[in-house]
Amino acid sequence: MPQAVPRPTLQRLLRYLRELERLEAEGTPTIASDELGAAAGTTAHQVRKDLSCLGTLGRRGVGYRVGDIVPTLRAALALDRQWRVALVGAGNIGRALCAYRGFRERGFHIVALFDSDPRKEGCTWARLKVLPMGQLRRTVAELGVELGIIAVPATAAQGVADQLVAAGVRGILNFAPARIIVPPGVQVRSVDLAVEAEQLAFLVSAQSTQPPQP
Amino acid sequence: MPQAVPRPTLQRLLRYLRELERLEAEGTPTIASDELGAAAGTTAHQVRKDLSCLGTLGRRGVGYRVGDIVPTLRAALALDRQWRVALVGAGNIGRALCAYRGFRERGFHIVALFDSDPRKEGCTWARLKVLPMGQLRRTVAELGVELGIIAVPATAAQGVADQLVAAGVRGILNFAPARIIVPPGVQVRSVDLAVEAEQLAFLVSAQSTQPPQP
DNA sequence: ACGTGTGAAGTCGTTCACAGCG
DNA sequence: CGCTGTGAACGACTTCACACGT
Numbered sequence: 001m002p003q004a005v006p007r008p009t010l011q012r013l014l015r016y017l018r019e020l021e022r023l024e025a026e027g028t029p030t031i032a033s034d035e036l037g038a039a040a041g042t043t044a045h046q047v048r049k050d051l052s053c054l055g056t057l058g059r060r061g062v063g064y065r066v067g068d069i070v071p072t073l074r075a076a077l078a079l080d081r082q083w084r085v086a087l088v089g090a091g092n093i094g095r096a097l098c099a100y101r102g103f104r105e106r107g108f109h110i111v112a113l114f115d116s117d118p119r120k121e122g123c124t125w126a127r128l129k130v131l132p133m134g135q136l137r138r139t140v141a142e143l144g145v146e147l148g149i150i151a152v153p154a155t156a157a158q159g160v161a162d163q164l165v166a167a168g169v170r171g172i173l174n175f176a177p178a179r180i181i182v183p184p185g186v187q188v189r190s191v192d193l194a195v196e197a198e199q200l201a202f203l204v205s206a207q208s209t210q211p212p213q214p
Numbered sequence: 215m216p217q218a219v220p221r222p223t224l225q226r227l228l229r230y231l232r233e234l235e236r237l238e239a240e241g242t243p244t245i246a247s248d249e250l251g252a253a254a255g256t257t258a259h260q261v262r263k264d265l266s267c268l269g270t271l272g273r274r275g276v277g278y279r280v281g282d283i284v285p286t287l288r289a290a291l292a293l294d295r296q297w298r299v300a301l302v303g304a305g306n307i308g309r310a311l312c313a314y315r316g317f318r319e320r321g322f323h324i325v326a327l328f329d330s331d332p333r334k335e336g337c338t339w340a341r342l343k344v345l346p347m348g349q350l351r352r353t354v355a356e357l358g359v360e361l362g363i364i365a366v367p368a369t370a371a372q373g374v375a376d377q378l379v380a381a382g383v384r385g386i387l388n389f390a391p392a393r394i395i396v397p398p399g400v401q402v403r404s405v406d407l408a409v410e411a412e413q414l415a416f417l418v419s420a421q422s423t424q425p426p427q428p
Numbered sequence: 429a430c431g432t433g434t435g436a437a438g439t440c441g442t443t444c445a446c447a448g449c450g
Numbered sequence: 451c452g453c454t455g456t457g458a459a460c461g462a463c464t465t466c467a468c469a470c471g472t
Contacts (some may be wrong), residue, residue: 006463010416014409018391032431041393044431045465052433060432060471078419079412096310102391102408108415147414171418173411177232177316179255187417189410194316195228196403197387198293200361201322202224203401204385205292220441246453258453259443266455274449274454 009050010077015040016047017073024066032063083108086140086169088160089151090115090123090130093175097151098125108147112139116156133163140167147171154178161188223264224291229254230261231287238280246277297322298358300383302374303365304329304337304344307389311365312339322361326353330370347377354381361385368392375402 005013019039023031033051034044051057051064054076058064074080085103087094087110097103098110113128114136115121123130131139139145148164150157150172157176164172171187174180177195180188219227233253237245247265248258265271265278268290272278288294299317301308301324311317312324327342328350329335337344345353353359362378364371364386371390378386385401388394391409394402 005416005420007413008463010413011409014412015393034431043465048432049434049464056433058432061430062472063431077412078415083411083415085411092310092313096306097407099306100407103411106408106412108408108411146418147411170422171414173414179229185421187414187421189414189417191405191407191410193311193314193405194320194322195225196405197297197299197317197322197361198228198291198320199221199224200385200387200401200403201292201297202219203403204360206219207399207401208384222441248453257443262454263442263456270455272454275452276450277453 005053009053012040012042012046012050013054013073013077016050017070017077017079020064020066020070020073024070028066030063030065033058036064079107081107083147084143084145085110085147085149086112086114086136086143086145086164086167087149087151088114088133088136088164089149089175090117090120090125091151094149094151095125097149097175098128110149111143112136112145114139116152133160136163137167140164140169145169147173150174150176150180152176219267223267226254226256226260226264227268227287227291230264231284231291231293234278234280234284234287238284242280244277244279247272250278293321295321297361299324299361299363300326300328300350300354300357300359300378300381301363301365302328302347302350302378303363303389304331304334304339305365308363308365309339311363311389312342324363325357326350326359328353330366347374350377351381354378354383359383361387364388364390364394366390 016036019036033047037044037047054072057069057072085108087098090113098113103110110128113125113130114133115130116133118132120130121132146169148169150160152160154177157174157178157180161172161180161182165182165186172180172182174188174190177192182188230250233250247261251258251261268286271283271286299322301312304327312327317324324342327339327344328347329344330347332346334344335346360383362383364374366374368391371388371392371394375386375394375396379396379400386394386396388402388404391406394404396402
């Protein structure tokens, strides 16, 4: 049975899948854990441990058959289906996410776009009309939206999250620099662009002041 | 001496700093670890352990003086200064990052903008002219750029990283869905938007198939 | 003989409990 | 007495070593 997959393992599994899809496109029939590890930036040990979370996927003495495990991984990671997404916030970030090809390529379809600013209402981006927030609940229900993306200012984030949850969304990807509280049963992942930059700055700075050990 | 700060601790310290700056603006003079923990979404234990990485910052029986530790935190996290940043890639993501206020508010100034597409050359975004890649090296040196942001397609990412490193950049924030290899002494942080969505999808999906324990 | 799967050992981070200072 | 600082216990993830299937 698929016992819990640790978070770090999940991230790596997604990277392995990327690499394996590339190998599949190139026609590589089989790959060993050490090669996959090198391609994904980790070790053979780690690759085997991670993949073993999902069952017995390889063949001893041979390696992993690319054609076999790509579908297995896709299914295990819930990527063998399409996800309908609502995007809230038609600002700079919202516009970029709306146009981002990476989402659609991986099965994430933004099917509705909302903004509280009436001046933006009716504008069209990437074939989507900007709808007023008042229509969020009905639209999410009608279109069967399962995931929401928040791309609004920090002060508005919690309110938007509440509305998304009330509309029945099961997961939220939050780009606002604010902590969001949701009831159990709803998943949240936050991406804070400034925090990413700040982490980088710290690492750069720490490395200058602390030269590596002798 | 400031011994190594674990990565998860670093992330939390940045969140504490946000909360503390808010408290400072509100005029709160002092705060205890349990309140700060609640505000930042963690525990009092964790707050004290994290802050103790940076030295003895609190007063027993009192708590932490907001006015004291905000500057201390800023200095320890290398946020008591400005960072000059070069942005490569004038596509959707690049445009959004260029206009993103959060960076400037936190001391990250995008001072140069590059794209390999000659048609975009000379366009102006947020008071920045799009420059050709050929000018990257000289411009980075002249302006004293320390950090680079990559917002180009995956296939171009490694090449851009190489050019940034050759130009003397010390850290790279990578938004391309590709692994980037840099020499030691250069820091990289990657943000893969599709992977974030994929993780969310997995968590939502896993929760449906595995109801919580009895 | 080769490469996977996996228990065991090791490392890192979190949680805890209480001593210690204001 | 209140709240911090911190060593110690705990738990999670990683690294390792080797048995096992092909």
